[in-house]
Amino acid sequence: MNIEAVDVLVNNNTFYSAVATWYGDPEGSGSGGACGLEDDVANPPYYGMISAGNNNLFKSGKVVGVVISGKAFGYLAKRGEGDALRNKGRINIEYQRVQCYYNNMSIAIKIDRGSNQYYLAFALENVNGDGEIGSMELIPSNSGQPLYMQQVFGATWKADIPIGTSGPYSVRITSLDSRRTITAYNSIPADWHPGQYYIANVNF
Numbered sequence: 001m002n003i004e005a006v007d008v009l010v011n012n013n014t015f016y017s018a019v020a021t022w023y024g025d026p027e028g029s030g031s032g033g034a035c036g037l038e039d040d041v042a043n044p045p046y047y048g049m050i051s052a053g054n055n056n057l058f059k060s061g062k063v064v065g066v067v068i069s070g071k072a073f074g075y076l077a078k079r080g081e082g083d084a085l086r087n088k089g090r091i092n093i094e095y096q097r098v099q100c101y102y103n104n105m106s107i108a109i110k111i112d113r114g115s116n117q118y119y120l121a122f123a124l125e126n127v128n129g130d131g132e133i134g135s136m137e138l139i140p141s142n143s144g145q146p147l148y149m150q151q152v153f154g155a156t157w158k159a160d161i162p163i164g165t166s167g168p169y170s171v172r173i174t175s176l177d178s179r180r181t182i183t184a185y186n187s188i189p190a191d192w193h194p195g196q197y198y199i200a201n202v203n204f
């Protein structure tokens with residue numbers, strides 16, 4: 001595993017107490033769950049090293065990654081003792097939230113398979129910084145008038161597309177905690193397709 005694919009920045013030195021357990025196959029990557037990332041969690045840059053959380057950690061679905069994948073849980077152990085740790089089932093831990101930086105990677109836009117010409121939903125992947133989206137706007141090229149998006153769950157957001165609206169579409173993204181805003185200009189082509197990925201060429 002190329003653990004150098006992701007850097008982390010600690011915001012402060014505060015640790016919080018929690019209880020951790022794991023799910024799925026002992027060496028498995030877990031699932032995308034309510035994050036909206038689906039099977040992508042097994043691939044770079046995540047490599048199955050994922051976690052889920054309760055309502056406090058999850059912030060009503062705004063936080064993407066505490067239940068931990070079997071693979072990630074094993075990495076908490078000393079070398080060669082992953083199975084012994086998994087056999088304990090639940091352990092007490094101390095954790096702190098950190099910012100992630102996906103080295104040299106742009107935000108990826110994954111179009112939801114249920115999207116159509118009147119309804120566009122997508123998830124954002126590889127988001128630097130706090131990784132939590134506070135708001136998003138979809139900006140059609142033919143009008144320039146932003147369509148305010150609503151969060152469906154996790155990293156997936158949606159917008160209803162009025163008749164006569166056409167792309168390419170720009171996406172204005174505001175982070176939840178820092179309130180920083182970036183715009184991915186013309187990142188979704190006019191002929192977008194459900195299930196496809198498009199690279200935004202921006203990141204926080």
